Amino acid sequence: MKKLNVATxxxxxxxxxxxxxxxxxxVVIAITGVHGNFYSNPFYYTIGDTLSTAGxxxxxxxxxxxxxxxxxxxxxTGNTEVIGSWNEDFTKSDxxxxxxxxxxxxxxxxxxxxxxxxxxxxxxxxxxxKHTDPRVNKFILLSPANIRHLTSQVSEKExxxxxxxxxxxxxQELLPFDFIGWLPCVADTAWQxxxxxxxxxxxxxxxxxxxxxxxxxxxxxxxxxxxxxxxxGDPCGFLSNINVHMPTAADNELIFIERTGHTYQQKExxxxxxxxxxxxxxxxxxxxxx
Numbered sequence: 001m002k003k004l005n006v007a008t009x010x011x012x013x014x015x016x017x018x019x020x021x022x023x024x025x026x027v028v029i030a031i032t033g034v035h036g037n038f039y040s041n042p043f044y045y046t047i048g049d050t051l052s053t054a055g056x057x058x059x060x061x062x063x064x065x066x067x068x069x070x071x072x073x074x075x076x077t078g079n080t081e082v083i084g085s086w087n088e089d090f091t092k093s094d095x096x097x098x099x100x101x102x103x104x105x106x107x108x109x110x111x112x113x114x115x116x117x118x119x120x121x122x123x124x125x126x127x128x129x130k131h132t133d134p135r136v137n138k139f140i141l142l143s144p145a146n147i148r149h150l151t152s153q154v155s156e157k158e159x160x161x162x163x164x165x166x167x168x169x170x171x172q173e174l175l176p177f178d179f180i181g182w183l184p185c186v187a188d189t190a191w192q193x194x195x196x197x198x199x200x201x202x203x204x205x206x207x208x209x210x211x212x213x214x215x216x217x218x219x220x221x222x223x224x225x226x227x228x229x230x231x232x233g234d235p236c237g238f239l240s241n242i243n244v245h246m247p248t249a250a251d252n253e254l255i256f257i258e259r260t261g262h263t264y265q266q267k268e269x270x271x272x273x274x275x276x277x278x279x280x281x282x283x284x285x286x287x288x289x290x
Contacts, residue, residue: 001048004059006103008095011076012064012083016100019048019058026111026283027057028275029100032066033118033145034085034183041117043268050272056279059104063096063123064088068184086185087172090198093123094130105135111286113220113279115140118262122147122199129201129212138282139220140275143262144202144242146230150180151194162190202242204232210245219248221278225260225267253278 004016017038028051030044038044038060048058064070065085074081097114104112114136116124121144128139158177165173165187172186179190192198201212222243224235231238236256243249255274260267 004103006061006099007075008092008099010092010095011074012081012092012095013072013075014064014096014099015062015066015070015072017048017060019052019060021052021055021057024055024057025109026055026113026279027059027104027107027109028113028115028140028279029059029061029104031097031100031114031116031120031123032060032062033116033120033123034065035067036117036120037062037066041263043264043271046268047272047275050269050276051279054276054280056276056283057109059100061100063093063120065119085183086174086189088185088189088192090192090196093199094127097123097127098131101133101135111137111283113138113140113282115142115275117142119145119147119199121145122201125201125212125216126199128218129215132217136218137286138278139216139218140278141220141222141242142271143224143228143230143264144222144239145199146202146204146232146238147193147200148203149230149232153181154179154194159194162187162194166191202238204234204238204241206241206244210242213242213245214247216246216248219251221253221255223255223257223271223274225257225262225264227259227261229261 002018004018006014044060051058064083065088067084069082069084069086071082112135114124121141171188179185222239224239226235228235243252257267264271
C-alpha cells in the first residue's frame with residue numbers, strides 16, 4: 001500500500017492510496033463519496049487487498065469531500081487551501097475524476113475501471129455523461145446516492161436560513177446547524193445539495209430526470225446492498241431503475257449483496273470477491289479482443 005498525491009488542473013491536491021500488484025496492466029479507481037474515507041468505509045481495505053493479491057491494482061481515490069476538512073497546499077499557487085465536505089462545489093467533481101484518470105493513463109494502464117461509491121458513484125455518472133472517455137474501459141457504481149432522500153429531512157426553517165445566507169452574500173459562511181443532520185457546511189454547498197442537478201442524477205421514481213444516465217455510452221456493473229436504507233425500502237428496484245435508463249442496460253451487470261447496507265458491513269469479503277470476478281472477466285475479454 002502506497003500513498004498518492006494527485007493534483008487537479010487547478011492545483012488542488014487530492015490524496016489517495018494504491019494497493020499495487022506486480023506487473024499489472026489493469027487498475028480499478030474507486031472514487032470516494034462524502035466522508036468516504038478508510039475510517040468510515042473500511043471495505044476499501046478488503047477490496048484493495050483482494051484485487052492486488054489477484055494481480056489487479058486498486059486505487060482508493062479521495063475527492064474533495066472524503067473528510068469534513070482537509071488542509072492542502074495548492075500545487076499551482078503554493079497557497080494553503082482547506083477543502084472538504086464543508087465547502088464542496090459539486091461542479092469540480094469533474095476535475096477530481098479526470099485527475100485520477102490522467103494519473104492512471106500516464107502510469108500506462110491498458111485497462112482502467114472507473115468505480116465510485118455513494119456520492120462517488122453519482123460523480124462517476126456525472127463524468128461519464130459528459131465524456132465518452134476512451135481511456136475508461138468499464139464502470140462500477142456502488143450504492144449510488146439518492147440525494148432527494150438525504151435532503152428530505154431538511155426543514156423549511158433551515159431552507160430559509162440557507163437562502164438568507166446566500167442572499168446576504170454569506171454563501172461561503174458555515175451554517176448555524178448541521179445540514180441533513182450530520183454535515184457542517186457553508187450555505188453555498190447546502191444549496192447545491194438541495195437544488196442543483198449536478199449530482200442529483202439517480203432516483204427511485206421512474207419518471208424523474210435521468211438525462212445524465214441516459215448519455216452514458218460505457219457499460220459496466222451496478223452494485224447495492226439489499227438493506228441500503230437510502231432507497232425507500234427497495235434497493236433492488238432502485239438499482240434496476242437506474243440501469244433501465246442506460247443505453248448499455250443489456251450489457252450491464254446488476255449485483256445485489258444480501259443482508260447488508262450502504263457501506264457493506266459484514267459483507268466486505270463478498271463485495272470484494274464480486275468486484276474481483278467482474279474485473280477479471282473484463283480483463284479476459286479485453287485480452288481476447290486484443
